[in-house]
Amino acid sequence: MSTTQTAQLMDGTHLAKRIVEEAAVKAAEISHRTGSSPCLATVLVGEDPASVTYVRMKRARCAKAGIRSRHIALPAATTTAELIDTLSDLSVDPDVHGILLQHPCGPHIDERAAFEAIAPEKDVDGVTMHSFAALSFALPGFVSCTPGGIMRLLEAYDVDLAGKHAVVVGRSAILGKPAGMLLLAKDATVTYCHSRTTDLSAIVREADVVVAAVGRPRLIRGEDIKPGAVVIDAGYNPGNVGDVDYDTALTRARLITPVPGGVGPMTIAVLLAQTVEAAAKQLGMQRR
Amino acid sequence: MSTTQTAQLMDGTHLAKRIVEEAAVKAAEISHRTGSSPCLATVLVGEDPASVTYVRMKRARCAKAGIRSRHIALPAATTTAELIDTLSDLSVDPDVHGILLQHPCGPHIDERAAFEAIAPEKDVDGVTMHSFAALSFALPGFVSCTPGGIMRLLEAYDVDLAGKHAVVVGRSAILGKPAGMLLLAKDATVTYCHSRTTDLSAIVREADVVVAAVGRPRLIRGEDIKPGAVVIDAGYNPGNVGDVDYDTALTRARLITPVPGGVGPMTIAVLLAQTVEAAAKQLGMQRR
Known part of the structure; x- marks a missing residue:
């Protein structure tokens, strides 16, 4: 097995900082x-x-x-x-x-x-049934923050999702399910895998984009990552270990989120951005 | 190509009739x-x-x-x-x-x-955002009638969905999206395909269960049906043609819905069943 890194890191820390800075500018404008x-x-x-x-x-x-x-x-x-x-x-x-x-x-x-x-209209954490349905139907509304952060990362790194096969591992109400619906809205072909999936490896091997969102350390084997794939690891496990076998994935993926510093920082950034957006609307500054 | 039928037909007409009869009994009981x-x-x-x-x-x-x-x-x-x-x-x-x-x-x-x-609580056609989110999160609520009918067909024919790969072709708010979420709730691995999917054939070939819900005549090629798969054709096209190439699929599938007489009759049956259920709840006859 080669250990040569081929993947570019998706720098969530940096992107989150930029989003928070934009939110701060907007917040100041609202106050003013x-x-x-x-x-x-x-x-x-x-x-x-x-x-x-x-x-x-x-x-x-x-x-x-x-x-x-x-x-x-x-x-x-x-x-x-x-x-x-x-x-x-x-x-x-x-x-x-x-x-x-x-x-x-x-x-x-x-x-x-x-x-x-x-x-x-105040659900800036995107946890309500309304918010989930809204994002599923591509209607205006707030998105669950971690999936929202994942989508902003994909956008920032110019990942074209149309027609791509995105595999979401995990199906929670605030992470896996909305992540899949957001990817589907961007015209990806979306597969939901989970604990009952029988051949996870075979499905991951077909994925152009992998979103790991289960919270099981290194569940996704690095050697299953298709060369050139985009790997988003939203898993949180003790010891800064993600859901993806990072070291091996790094040698195969085109883009990958580190843990920490990938998806993690994006969640709060989206929360702040959505709070400012909610305030702007409620204070009559804009219409979406 | 062999033209020998191997598939058992999933008789939606018969099942729908049974569901409507049950609804009628319940309606009479409510009235009484x-x-x-x-x-x-x-x-x-x-x-x-x-x-x-x-x-x-x-x-x-x-x-x-x-x-x-x-x-x-x-x-x-x-x-x-x-x-x-x-x-x-x-x-x-x-x-x-x-x-x-x-x-x-x-x-x-x-x-x-x-x-x-x-x-x-009156959304017996299952079209509201609330109903979609409820079925997505496995919460009580009414389901969109056609996906609801599909799930009842699968249940009536004892199709075990856990761990099976279900491929939903179509992503409309009242058919494809809720069908996928209902299959996911039954522990299937679920893939959403649609007009932007690049290699539909390859994905269909992996499917244990195919749900066709796009309204494009014979979009799903019969030779792509995996031998022994379950084929649900919810497509409506002029001339009683479904979304699946029926004649060929019939020689490969284990179970298949005919068009007409498969999914079609189930939609109204679920509407009636849900209306009676709504009445029972609102008139204080039961709690869900």
Whole structure:
């Protein structure tokens, strides 16, 4: 096996920075023109350390970009009904433009019911049923942030998707499913693989674009990557290991996202960009 | 080329009849227990002859099954806003349990906006964004009728989908996209093909289940059908021609839907079944 790198890295860190900078410019313009700055409400149930960290990171990025955030920390014992009340209030609060419900919320919460309490025009995290259907039907709306980040990476690196075979490994509601629908909207032929797929290797070998989104370390074998393929690794596993066997994939792919520094940074960038976009619309700055 | 038939026909006419009979029994039970019979509102804009025929046929089937229908014929010049008003009124009318907007409505109507005026709990035709997202996320809700009919056919003929490769040719909002999502929910590996797919033959040749849903006569070549595959032809073309080259496919498939008499009759059957289900829920007969 050759270990010569052939792939160009898709630099998510750099692209995310650019997107955040653009969002910051736009946020400043909104503040200047309307006297009101974009505001993201972050809602957290309980005190799971990882979730606390994620929310803190998102709020810090907001602050840097001139986006206000309003944090609502709810006790771990919060019921679904109480959470829905909070989200419904934020949905009609004119001073809040985007809403992020940090999840998972814990097993006692009906997360779907909670998501659905978020008004579609404030669903900057792209978690509602409305947002999923909108992106599936190529209608205006916010997209789930990680798939949105993947699409921006593909665009930034001029990957032409029309007629290409894109294989999405994973079928979650916020990652695999919307990623496939977004690729389909760009005229890719799209295959969804998952834990029940019987011959993953054979299907990956046919892929012009692979989107790995399962969270199983090195599930995608490097030697299955078609020479010249584009590899997007959205998997998060302990130890900065992706879902793709990176070292081998690197010798075969044309473009590949590193882990970390690939898809990861894009998620927050899209969240910020969508928050600013939501604020612009709600404050009457533009129509989409 | 051998012309020996090997495939068993999937008898949609027979299955549809059974489903309608079950719906009729349920409708009678609802009438008996609640004093109110299920009611489907049919809304038609203009007088397109094919649409007039379709609506008449649907209403006749309703009548036979003990389902009332209330027909609203709107002039061809009806605006989107007026159509939305009509559908919104029906959505809150307690005497209407299901709503069918016959479509296409004509180029001057924003059909998506009209569909979205249908309350999800009355969307027995499965056309709303909510219904699509619900079926995509395996949540309770009504399904688009033709994909729903396809799934019932597959179930009736004991087709085990888990781990099988299902290829959906077509990506419309009411047929291809929901069909793929329903197959994915049954653990199939799902590939969406469409007009921009570059090597349709090669992909079809790998399919354990083919769902043809494009409306292009004999687009799917019979010799591409994998021996033993299941072939669902949801294509409607003039002259009772499906999207699959039937004669050749018949010699290779294990199961195949004839055209007509395959998927066709299932669509109305699912519409009736879902109308009765909606009525049962709204009249307090059951919870899903």
